[in-house]
Amino acid sequence: MKLDHPKWSIRAGLTLGFTIVLALMVTLMAIAVVWMTRIDRELDVIVNSNLAKTELAHTMETALRERAIAMHTIAVMQDPFEKDAYAQRFDTLGSLFTTARAQLEALPLSDAELNLLKKIKTLTSTTMPYARAAVETAMTARSREDTLAALDEIRINAVPRQSLIAEELTALITLQKDATERTAHDAKTDYHNAIVLMITIGTLAIGLGLLVAIFVIRNATRQATKLQHQAMFDGLTNLPNRVLFHDRLQQAVLSSRRDKRMFALLSLDLNRFKEVNDTLGHHQGDKLLNKVAQRLLSHARESDTIARLGGDEFSLLLPSTDISGGAVFAQKLLKLMTEEFNLDGKQVSVGASIGIAIFPEHGQDPEVLMQHADAAMYIAKRANTGFEFYDEAIGNNTLSNIALKNDLRHAIERNQLRLYYQPKIGHDLGKVTGLEALVRWQHPEHGLVPPDRFIALAESTGFIQPLTAWVVEEAVRQCALLHRSGMYLSMAVNISAINLKDAELPKKISAVLSTHQLHPKWLEIEVTESAVMDDTLCTLRVLEELDVLGTRLSIDDYGTGYSSLANIKKLPLNDIKIDKSFVMGMSDNHADETIVRSTIEMGHGLGLRVVAEGVEDQATGNRLTELGCDSAQGYFMSRPLPPEHLLKWLHESPWGLAADAATLAEPSTPPTAE
Ligand code: C2E
Ligand code: MG
Ligand code: MG
Numbered sequence: 001m002k003l004d005h006p007k008w009s010i011r012a013g014l015t016l017g018f019t020i021v022l023a024l025m026v027t028l029m030a031i032a033v034v035w036m037t038r039i040d041r042e043l044d045v046i047v048n049s050n051l052a053k054t055e056l057a058h059t060m061e062t063a064l065r066e067r068a069i070a071m072h073t074i075a076v077m078q079d080p081f082e083k084d085a086y087a088q089r090f091d092t093l094g095s096l097f098t099t100a101r102a103q104l105e106a107l108p109l110s111d112a113e114l115n116l117l118k119k120i121k122t123l124t125s126t127t128m129p130y131a132r133a134a135v136e137t138a139m140t141a142r143s144r145e146d147t148l149a150a151l152d153e154i155r156i157n158a159v160p161r162q163s164l165i166a167e168e169l170t171a172l173i174t175l176q177k178d179a180t181e182r183t184a185h186d187a188k189t190d191y192h193n194a195i196v197l198m199i200t201i202g203t204l205a206i207g208l209g210l211l212v213a214i215f216v217i218r219n220a221t222r223q224a225t226k227l228q229h230q231a232m233f234d235g236l237t238n239l240p241n242r243v244l245f246h247d248r249l250q251q252a253v254l255s256s257r258r259d260k261r262m263f264a265l266l267s268l269d270l271n272r273f274k275e276v277n278d279t280l281g282h283h284q285g286d287k288l289l290n291k292v293a294q295r296l297l298s299h300a301r302e303s304d305t306i307a308r309l310g311g312d313e314f315s316l317l318l319p320s321t322d323i324s325g326g327a328v329f330a331q332k333l334l335k336l337m338t339e340e341f342n343l344d345g346k347q348v349s350v351g352a353s354i355g356i357a358i359f360p361e362h363g364q365d366p367e368v369l370m371q372h373a374d375a376a377m378y379i380a381k382r383a384n385t386g387f388e389f390y391d392e393a394i395g396n397n398t399l400s401n402i403a404l405k406n407d408l409r410h411a412i413e414r415n416q417l418r419l420y421y422q423p424k425i426g427h428d429l430g431k432v433t434g435l436e437a438l439v440r441w442q443h444p445e446h447g448l449v450p451p452d453r454f455i456a457l458a459e460s461t462g463f464i465q466p467l468t469a470w471v472v473e474e475a476v477r478q479c480a481l482l483h484r485s486g487m488y489l490s491m492a493v494n495i496s497a498i499n500l501k502d503a504e505l506p507k508k509i510s511a512v513l514s515t516h517q518l519h520p521k522w523l524e525i526e527v528t529e530s531a532v533m534d535d536t537l538c539t540l541r542v543l544e545e546l547d548v549l550g551t552r553l554s555i556d557d558y559g560t561g562y563s564s565l566a567n568i569k570k571l572p573l574n575d576i577k578i579d580k581s582f583v584m585g586m587s588d589n590h591a592d593e594t595i596v597r598s599t600i601e602m603g604h605g606l607g608l609r610v611v612a613e614g615v616e617d618q619a620t621g622n623r624l625t626e627l628g629c630d631s632a633q634g635y636f637m638s639r640p641l642p643p644e645h646l647l648k649w650l651h652e653s654p655w656g657l658a659a660d661a662a663t664l665a666e667p668s669t670p671p672t673a674e
Contacts, residue, residue, distance in 0.1 A: 010219055017212035024205035028198055035194035042187035049107060050180040054173060056104040060120075061169045063097040068154075068162055071131065075138035075150040083139055090135055097124075110179070116172045120165055127161035134158040234308040236286055237293035245307035245315055249366040252317055256359055263359045264326035266316040267373035268296075268333065269381060271351040273312035274462060275501050276343075279538075284343045288350065291341050299336060315373070323389065326356045330387035353381035355388055362390040382456035405457055407443065412470055416442045419474050420640035424492070424611065424633045425655050427625045432655050434490030434524065436633065437475035438640045439467070459498050468499045473512050476523065478643060480516040487650065487657050492524035492554065497531030501538050506545035513549075520550035524575070528556045532571055540570075547572035554611065559595055569606065575630075576603040580614020583634070587619050600627050 070090040077083045101124075105117060134157055138150035232244040240248065249265065256263050270292065277285035289312065296306050296314060305317040318329060337352035355377025363369040372390035380388040411417055418440045426433040441449040458464040472493055479491035499505055513520055525546060532539065532555060543553060554575035555568070559582050568576075578599050585592040596612065603610035612624050615634025624632050638649055650656040 014212065014216065017208065017215065021205055021209045021212060024201050024208065028201045028205060031194065031197050031201065035190055035197070039187050039190050039194070042183050042190065046180055046183050046187070050176055050183060053104060053107055053109075053113070054176045054180070056100045056107075057169055057173045057176060059100040060097050060104075061166060061173065063093045063100065064162055064166055064169065067093040067097070067131070068159055071135055071138060071154050071158060072151065074135055075141060075147055075154060087135060087139055094128075110175075112175055113172065116168055116175065120168045120172070123161065123165045123168060127158065127165060130157040130161055237290055237308050239293050239297075239314075240305060240307040242307065242309045245305060245309065245317070246366060246370075248305045248307075248317055249369065252319060253359060253364070253366055253369075256319070257364075261320050262322045262361075264316075264318040264321035264323075264329070265357045265359065265369045265373045266318065266326065266330060266333070267355040267357075267370070267377040268314040268316065268337075268352050269354075269377055270312035270337070271353060271381065273350060274498070276348055276350065278501070280343060280346065280348070284346075287343055288341055288348065291343075292337070292350075295336050296333070299332060315370075321358075323358055323361075326358060326389070327387070330354045330356060334386045353377055353384075353386065355380055355390065357390045378456050381459075382452060404443075404446075404449070404454060408441070408454055408457055408463055411441055411463075412466055416444075417467070417470055417474075418442050418448070418642065419471065419478065420642055421478070421646045422633055422640040423638050423646075423649070423653075423655065424490075424631050425637050426631050427629055430655060432489060432650065432653075432657055433631060434492060435479075435646070436492040436494075436526070436640075437471060437478070438494070439471050455496065459496055464496045464498050465502065468493075468495060469508065472509060476512050476516045476518055479522055480518045483518065483522070488522075489657070490522050490524055490552070492526050494526045494556065495531075497528065497539075500527065500531060500542050503538055503542065505542050506549055509546065509551065510549050521552065524552040524554050526554045526556040526577065529558050529560060532567075543572055558599060573606075573608055575609045575611050577611040577613055578629075580634070583612045583614040583620060583624070584616055586623065587617070593623070596624070596629075597627050600629055604628065 067090055070086050070093060074083050074086045074090065077086060101117065101120065109117070134150065134154045137146075137153050141147045141150040232241060233239065234241045252263050255261075270288075273285065273288065276288050289308070292312075292314070293306070293308060296316070300306055300316070301318075303319050307315045307317075309315055316329075316333075318326065321329065333354060334352060338349060340347040340349045342348075355373045355375065357363055357369045357372040357376065359369060362372045376388040376390040379391075380386060419437045420440055421435040421437055423432040424434040424436060425431065439451050439455075441451075441454055443449050455464070458467050475491050475493045479489065482489055495505075502508075509523070509525075510520070513523065527543075532543070546553060552574040553572055554577055555571075555573060556577045557579040558576045559579045576599065578596055582592045582595045582599075586596050587593075600610045609630040610628075611631045611633065612620075612629045613633045615621050615624065615632045615636045617636050620634070621632060621636055637655055638653065641649055
């Protein structure tokens with residue numbers, strides 16, 4: 001699995017930050033516990049040990065001093081009872097001294113203290129006999145001389161020895177005082193250190209915690225802004241997306257309604273985007289979309305909104321723009337989109353189709369305006385006119401295009417496609433020579449949908465490939481069945497410009513022909529004039545391969561696509577089909593008749609057969625025969641028919657071929673009348 005790097009590093013940073021803060025807090029607690037225990041122990045030493053030792057040393061010192069006083073008192077006392085009492089006090093003080101020393105010895109002592117105590121003990125044992133002897137002498141002293149002698153003994157023998165002990169005791173007390181001071185100092189230092197360390201670590205933890213918090217808040221805010229941006233803008237081009245565009249459109253409707261102003265909504269779809277994607281790859285397709293977005297942006301006003309709604313669909317909102325402003329802008333955009341794009345050194349021309357809806361004329365709420373701009377765009381695409389305004393008449397036919405788009409994908413698997421056949425009559429023989437297969441969509445809700453309503457949709461969604469494959473297969477199958485019944489008619493199928501970009505098309509058609517054992521010469525490929533004029537290498541190669549295969553090639557709707565003779569000459573053509581708009585009008589319109597006549601002459605001059613479509617009356621038929629038109633097709637002879645009606649027509653009409661109906665195969669799809 002690939003790591004999402006920024007998210008991963010944020011997570012790692014946060015984990016590290018929190019871990020450090022946690023570690024600092026734990027250290028803070030540990031330091032608090034360790035140092036406080038230490039200070040507590042130090043205070044304990046001061047209170048329980050040092051103070052006790054000092055007190056015991058003081059007791060010994062006092063006892064010693066008072067023993068000296070007792071000795072002197074005994075010596076100067078006359079009353080034997082009082083002497084006795086002081087002698088007892090002398091002894092008691094002696095025991096007090098020894099008990100205090102023993103207690104001192106029982107306490108934990110340093111080496112220096114032990115040494116001092118040892119000295120005191122030794123001094124005590126050497127002093128004891130002298131003191132005792134001095135006390136004995138003092139006890140027995142009765143006269144002034146005795147007393148003086150006893151006092152001398154005390155002064156000379158006992159007191160100096162006792163003074164030695166007192167000196168050692170003073171040293172002991174000083175030692176303990178020092179030790180107490182030292183421990184108190186240590187405790188104070190420890191306390192100070194602990195406070196400093198705790199404040200430092202606490203500050204660090206708070207600082208780091210704050211940093212982590214700032215980091216989290218900043219990242220969360222950034223993430224929220226990013227998500228908000230993603231929800232409103234297209235990730236590829238950075239243009240507003242459908243959500244934001246819809247919002248702006250809603251605002252535009254409200255403010256334009258309030259200020260009684262117009263605005264234009266343009267729906268723009270690239271014409272050959274799919275081709276770029278298929279031939280150069282999605283990467284280049286994405287690049288192209290970006291360049292388109294940049295080009296659109298560079299030519300828009302600041303107040304305009306340009307959005308990418310998905311795929312190669314863009315929408316533009318032009319405030320304060322009326323019909324003429326919309327038309328001028330659309331023309332400008334079309335020009336921009338026909339200029340070549342450079343994709344890593346490859347020059348690509350895409351072109352676009354634009355549908356325009358003007359507020360309030362073509363709709364008063366966002367949904368309707370969007371639908372109407374889309375509907376107009378489909379018409380522009382289908383008719384190859386560049387741009388179209390919404391028109392209620394076309395709207396009725398195309399309103400449900402968006403819904404149809406979804407259903408169309410399932411039309412084949414749900415067996416909803418039908419082929420109708422329109423006979424072509426050869427003028428020389430007056431008999432049917434071929435059929436044109438025209439597709440229809442038997443929609444469960446909308447009934448029989450004519451091709452004009454869904455071919456452009458199929459082209460824009462890529463569904464045209466399976467649709468054409470189905471049409472070719474079905475038409476060839478039907479033609480082969482007719483042949484087996486002895487009716488040798490040609491079969492024409494309409495192939496979209498997009499199919500001609502499929503290098504495999506000749507191979508696929510050849511496979512279908514061999515499956516149904518139909519000679520290629522019976523299959524006629526009808527391609528619109530605009531489709532062959534887009535003479536990319538691939539289109540030319542496909543047409544040449546089809547020619548080699550042996551199928552016939554016919555230019556459909558001739559006269560609508562401004563093709564030059566030079567271009568036509570390059571193509572492996574067999575037939576030219578004059579567009580019905582000229583044929584239908586030729587009886588009353590001299591210009592139309594001139595176009596028809598000159599097309600027939602030009603076609604013949606190039607060695608081509610000329611077919612007229614849209615023959616609606618006898619007069620037109622007759623005139624076409626006079627002009628030397630090779631073949632004709634139109635409502636006058638027959639409308640496009642479902643297979644079973646076709647059989648009837650072939651049997652009964654004046655142009656039909658005589659055939660044995662019993663040998664005709666059953667139609668492949670259920671009959672429906674057009
Ligand atoms: P087209 O190939 O030019 O077909 C002729 C159209 O003119 C047919 O319309 C036909 O019904 C109509 N038509 C024929 N005679 C007359 C007439 O006397 N008067 C009038 N007013 N109309 C007449 P349809 O069947 O609606 O097809 C429209 C277009 O749809 C076709 O024009 C063709 O370009 C396209 N189309 C039909 N089937 C297919 C298909 O299988 N694949 C592709 N790619 N396009 C198809
Ligand atoms: Mg046709
Ligand atoms: Mg036509």
